[in-house]
Amino acid sequence: MITLLKNxxxxxxxxxxxxxxxxxxxxxxRIVPKPLDNAKISQTYDLSGKVVxxxxxxxxxxxxxxxxxIARMMLPEYQQxxxxxxxxxxxxxxxICTPYCSHHATPTATDTGFRYIEMGYTAAFExxxxxxxxxxxxxxxxxxxxxxxxxxxxxxxDDYFLRMLTAKKDQKAINDYVAWILxxxxxxxxxxxxxxxxxxxxxxxxxxxxxxxxxxxQVSPREVLQSLSRAVHExxxxxPLHVHCNNLGAAGNxxxxxxxxxxxxxLPMHLTHIQFHSYGTEGxxxxxxxxxxxxxxxxxxxxxxxxVGQILFNQTVTASGDSMMQHLNAKxxxxxxxxxxxxxxxxGCGVLPFKYRDQNYVNALQWAxxxxxxxxxxxPWRIFLTTDHPNGAPFTSYPHLIRLLMxxxxxxxxxxxxxxxxxxxxNLTSLDREYSLYDIAIMTRAGxxxxxxxxxxxxxxxxxxxxxxxxxxxxNREAMFAKPDYVFKNGELVVKDGAVVKVVWGATHxxxxxxxxxxxxxxxxxxxxxxxxxxxxxxxxxxxIFDDGRGSVVVNKN
Amino acid sequence: MKNNLNPTxxxxxxxxxxxxxxxxxxxxxTTPLSIQNACAKSITxxxxxxxxxxxxxxxxVLGKTTDLETAVKAAAAILAQSKAPLIAxxxxxxxxxxxxxxLAAASNATLDHMHSESSVxxxxxxxxxxxxxxxxxxxxxxxxxxxxxxxDIGTSHPRFFEKLVWDSASLFNKPSPEVxxxxxxxxxxxSATSPEGKxxxxxxxxxxxxxxxxxxxxxxxxxxxxxxxxxxxVAVATLQALVEKLKAAKYAVIVWSASSFKxxxxxxxxxxxxxxxxxxxxxxxxxxxxLNSGDGDSSVNNTSTWLSGYPTRNRFVxxxxxxxxxxxxxxxxxxxxxxxxxxxxxxxxxxxxxxLPTIVIGHPDIKLDRTPDVFIPVGIPGVDHAGSxxxxxxxxxxxxxxxxxxxxPNLSEVINRIEAELA
Numbered sequence: 001m002i003t004l005l006k007n008x009x010x011x012x013x014x015x016x017x018x019x020x021x022x023x024x025x026x027x028x029x030r031i032v033p034k035p036l037d038n039a040k041i042s043q044t045y046d047l048s049g050k051v052v053x054x055x056x057x058x059x060x061x062x063x064x065x066x067x068x069x070i071a072r073m074m075l076p077e078y079q080q081x082x083x084x085x086x087x088x089x090x091x092x093x094x095x096i097c098t099p100y101c102s103h104h105a106t107p108t109a110t111d112t113g114f115r116y117i118e119m120g121y122t123a124a125f126e127x128x129x130x131x132x133x134x135x136x137x138x139x140x141x142x143x144x145x146x147x148x149x150x151x152x153x154x155x156x157x158d159d160y161f162l163r164m165l166t167a168k169k170d171q172k173a174i175n176d177y178v179a180w181i182l183x184x185x186x187x188x189x190x191x192x193x194x195x196x197x198x199x200x201x202x203x204x205x206x207x208x209x210x211x212x213x214x215x216x217x218q219v220s221p222r223e224v225l226q227s228l229s230r231a232v233h234e235x236x237x238x239x240p241l242h243v244h245c246n247n248l249g250a251a252g253n254x255x256x257x258x259x260x261x262x263x264x265x266x267l268p269m270h271l272t273h274i275q276f277h278s279y280g281t282e283g284x285x286x287x288x289x290x291x292x293x294x295x296x297x298x299x300x301x302x303x304x305x306x307x308v309g310q311i312l313f314n315q316t317v318t319a320s321g322d323s324m325m326q327h328l329n330a331k332x333x334x335x336x337x338x339x340x341x342x343x344x345x346x347x348g349c350g351v352l353p354f355k356y357r358d359q360n361y362v363n364a365l366q367w368a369x370x371x372x373x374x375x376x377x378x379x380p381w382r383i384f385l386t387t388d389h390p391n392g393a394p395f396t397s398y399p400h401l402i403r404l405l406m407x408x409x410x411x412x413x414x415x416x417x418x419x420x421x422x423x424x425x426x427n428l429t430s431l432d433r434e435y436s437l438y439d440i441a442i443m444t445r446a447g448x449x450x451x452x453x454x455x456x457x458x459x460x461x462x463x464x465x466x467x468x469x470x471x472x473x474x475x476n477r478e479a480m481f482a483k484p485d486y487v488f489k490n491g492e493l494v495v496k497d498g499a500v501v502k503v504v505w506g507a508t509h510x511x512x513x514x515x516x517x518x519x520x521x522x523x524x525x526x527x528x529x530x531x532x533x534x535x536x537x538x539x540x541x542x543x544x545i546f547d548d549g550r551g552s553v554v555v556n557k558n
Numbered sequence: 559m560k561n562n563l564n565p566t567x568x569x570x571x572x573x574x575x576x577x578x579x580x581x582x583x584x585x586x587x588t589t590p591l592s593i594q595n596a597c598a599k600s601i602t603x604x605x606x607x608x609x610x611x612x613x614x615x616x617x618x619v620l621g622k623t624t625d626l627e628t629a630v631k632a633a634a635a636i637l638a639q640s641k642a643p644l645i646a647x648x649x650x651x652x653x654x655x656x657x658x659x660x661l662a663a664a665s666n667a668t669l670d671h672m673h674s675e676s677s678v679x680x681x682x683x684x685x686x687x688x689x690x691x692x693x694x695x696x697x698x699x700x701x702x703x704x705x706x707x708x709x710d711i712g713t714s715h716p717r718f719f720e721k722l723v724w725d726s727a728s729l730f731n732k733p734s735p736e737v738x739x740x741x742x743x744x745x746x747x748x749s750a751t752s753p754e755g756k757x758x759x760x761x762x763x764x765x766x767x768x769x770x771x772x773x774x775x776x777x778x779x780x781x782x783x784x785x786x787x788x789x790x791x792v793a794v795a796t797l798q799a800l801v802e803k804l805k806a807a808k809y810a811v812i813v814w815s816a817s818s819f820k821x822x823x824x825x826x827x828x829x830x831x832x833x834x835x836x837x838x839x840x841x842x843x844x845x846x847x848x849l850n851s852g853d854g855d856s857s858v859n860n861t862s863t864w865l866s867g868y869p870t871r872n873r874f875v876x877x878x879x880x881x882x883x884x885x886x887x888x889x890x891x892x893x894x895x896x897x898x899x900x901x902x903x904x905x906x907x908x909x910x911x912x913x914l915p916t917i918v919i920g921h922p923d924i925k926l927d928r929t930p931d932v933f934i935p936v937g938i939p940g941v942d943h944a945g946s947x948x949x950x951x952x953x954x955x956x957x958x959x960x961x962x963x964x965x966x967p968n969l970s971e972v973i974n975r976i977e978a979e980l981a
Contacts, residue, residue, distance in 0.1 A: 066953055072863045074684055076881045079867045109864045135955040139652060140864045159729055204843045337688035342845055343953050344695040345729060529727045532694040537581050537956050
């Protein structure tokens with residue numbers, strides 16, 4: 001059975017196709033070469049004039065696991081009230097909804113899958129799986145239909161690793177431990193959140209700077225980053241170390257961020273939600289944009305990639321592993337409540353609701369800083385489109401964000417409505433750049449799949465998994481990206497005119513580099529002596545993911 | 559009942575008898591039952607499970623034994639006729655709850671757990687102002703002071719002290735924590751007696767005075783002067799000394815059990831405990847640890863939350879979830895619903911008395927006070943089938959193992975078949 005997508009305009013940066021009109025043939029879930037003339041085409045879609053891209057990939061979105069579920073549990077009022085409130089909003093706060101948008105910052109697992117696929121996203125990655133909580137994350141992602149998923153395991157605040165650093169264990173031992181974690185937690189990458197800081201908070205340290213020592217382990221965040229970025233690199237997994245820098249959200253933190261860029265000694269490193277780490281201390285309010293410095297440094301340091309973590313105005317909730325900084329920020333919570341946790345000598349979490357307001361100086365400037373970074377980083381292969389869902393805004397506002405990037409007059413109109421003091425502190429209107437469809441396809445498809453290391457996703461070449469999104473080319477890019485004409489998942493039509501027509505279940509993407517299983521000997525002793533569960537129960541088997549008859553595990557190789 | 563053992567012995571097992579979910583138990587024999595590292599509660603659970611009544615494995619409709627297919631059809635017929643069924647008890651783990659959520663959405667059901675009277679107090683507190691909490695391995699390795707309010711801990715969570723307090727293996731070279739009981743009656747205050755015979759210190763022994771005492775501790779912690787000699791029967795000087803201890807501790811853990819608070823509006827007292835924790839964290843580190851009640855309560859609430867957006871007490875109306883942790887209680891809904899589905903798979907807990915058409919699905923030994931319209935015995939999670947279960951601190955989920963083969967179906971199998979009949 002061959003499906004033909006005929007005459008679409010292809011935006012496929014992995015193959016340098018920028019609006020080329022071409023046919024795509026799909027067979028058994030994959031893109032195949034043009035078959036022989038006598039081959040039977042069972043279904044043809046005429047896509048004349050339509051924009052065709054690979055399914056989009058969200059490389060950083062909190063879609064599953066303890067933090068998100070705490071947010072849901074803590075905030076029942078969102079689900080109850082938000083629908084009406086959002087309907088009454090006007091620009092720049094409003095977003096064009098996908099037809100079934102629940103207007104919810106922390107949708108259920110089911111809604112998460114539906115909302116993503118309705119926007120043409122076919123994969124999303126949970127960026128903060130604490131290893132001890134990985135089973136819950138996979139249970140939730142297992143209940144997330146329609147899309148592929150995967151996650152990054154958090155290290156760098158776990159006692160076992162910090163202890164190894166203190167003991168100056170050799171790099172091979174570190175590498176084996178990191179690889180073991182990837183296997184045990186069924187993840188595809190490694191993340192570090194506030195390196196050393198979450199652990200330091202448990203010892204009553206309230207801030208930790210890049211070159212400051214953790215008082216118990218006597219190691220610095222820089223050493224954590226050096227060790228982990230090297231481990232990830234030497235293990236040969238594609239996804240560079242995913243770094244949430246120290247000093248999240250603090251005025252003046254851009255210097256930490258600039259210094260962090262040097263911590264991997266030139267090895268690849270990804271700085272996540274960099275908008276939250278690009279703040280200066282200039283001006284009357286001692287809070288200013290350092291987007292120019294950050295963008296310049298990204299442009300210069302080719303080993304660095306980043307995603308933005310754009311904020312958009314409205315009620316949302318911030319869910320982070322960074323218990324240290326979230327505890328500090330809890331006084332800004334709106335409504336005023338927060339859940340902070342210390343977790344298993346392994347990790348932490350901090351969940352607090354947040355309402356970004358366009359007339360608030362800091363929030364308005366945060367909005368501008370994110371966009372300044374987007375527009376000032378020159379290479380779209382090294383910057384990624386995220387709102388750090390739900391921390392900056394729910395992922396359902398991506399179409400709105402895409403329009404802000406692609407439409408200068410729309411952007412400037414929105415800017416003109418912001419807090420006036422914030423306007424005077426931003427150079428946004430002097431940035432004339434408008435992203436092209438090709439740029440968007442890089443950021444949300446080709447670049448993301450390359451970064452994560454999924455060779456058969458994010459492009460439209462022969463052999464690719466047939467995850468394909470088809471849009472009507474509209475001047476209003478928000479309307480265009482909010483409602484694709486068609487979405488194909490594994491070659492099957494699953495969305496038509498923005499609505500799901502078939503429910504399918506995606507795969508879980510992992511990376512499983514080789515390692516010395518001898519690492520388990522010491523780990524077992526450690527678990528038996530100090531942890532409250534056994535080593536065998538810490539590890540998640542493939543069967544736990546596919547036993548429900550819906551899930552599957554993909555091991556990506558590089 | 560024809561039972562044969564699934565694993566070869568000795569087998570390591572995870573115990574679902576309380577929220578600690580100890581996974582270091584080793585089953586060495588079933589008759590007589592012999593388990594290493596077992597506590598009183600786990601022995602009771604596995605005795606009850608392994609020696610469950612063999613005459614009760616067949617489903618019944620109106621008291622008459624029948625086959626599973628007929629029972630499933632009869633259950634589906636009751637739900638199909640019902641406009642607003644109540645699914646209560648909910649003694650199950652994650653996999654069972656996943657199925658129940660789908661059935662609830664398909665049948666416009668209300669969901670309530672048998673222990674929600676307690677867990678709702680914690681949920682209300684968390685939804686009102688949040689909290690700062692910790693998990694079991696942090697307690698074991700970091701706690702230097704444990705303040706247990708209104709609970710002796712050991713009755714509901716028997717190995718708490720053995721595993722987390724008296725175990726000298728700690729990552730950070732700390733001394734064994736001091737244990738202080740607040741508002742625990744003297745006869746119960748022995749759980750925390752150390753192997754060397756050191757007794758826990760006790761502040762007050764009247765559980766009814768807890769609200770007043772916790773408020774006084776909060777006042778003293780922020781240096782408010784109390785114009786009284788005693789509060790809740792405890793000398794203010796004693797309370798002041800406790801406050802000083804809490805302030806001096808590097809990592810105080812304050813433990814409470816919502817089910818042990820027998821006074822009304824206990825959520826206000828839990829809020830007050832949370833406030834104490836928050837205030838301590840202004841200068842030192844401290845954390846709360848709410849104990850759960852059991853029967854899969856944290857599994858059920860977590861699963862319900864990621865699938866509907868809400869913990870229990872919730873319901874579905876035309877497939878859309880709604881939440882009301884007051885009106886959707888079992889007691890209230892027995893008045894408003896037109897059918898009851900009672901689920902209890904870990905323990906043979908009876909359904910509440912009601913004249914409503916009733917379906918009971920659960921433990922083979924479940925006591926049937928009134929012949930239900932449909933009874934379907936199912937396997938016990940962690941004994942008859944595998945599953946996934948949340949620990950009391952919610953951060954950890956552990957696999958439950960299948961320990962024996964028999965003809966009992968799983969809860970999720972039965973629920974899925976009922977749902978299929980409804981479609």
